[in-house]
Amino acid sequence: MSGENSTQPVDLTSTQNVQRGQEVYDRITSGTCRDAVAELDAAYSRESKRN
Incomplete structure (x- = not known):
């Protein structure tokens, strides 16, 4: 389904x-x-949702 977070x-x-x-x-x-935010994203291998 389009747009869902996989x-x-x-x-x-x-x-x-x-x-x-x-x-x-x-x-x-x-x-x-x-x-x-950047450090937590990096620690948990997440992409930032900030624009």
Whole structure:
């Protein structure tokens, strides 16, 4: 069907993804993260939906 998102949802509870998220969170809280959305998208191999 046209227009549907065919990607699978990311399991944010997997050990690997929890670690990735924690690393980004640590960068956010320490002030070293310049673009949280971009870093989270990269951590979870997602394409940004921002224009």
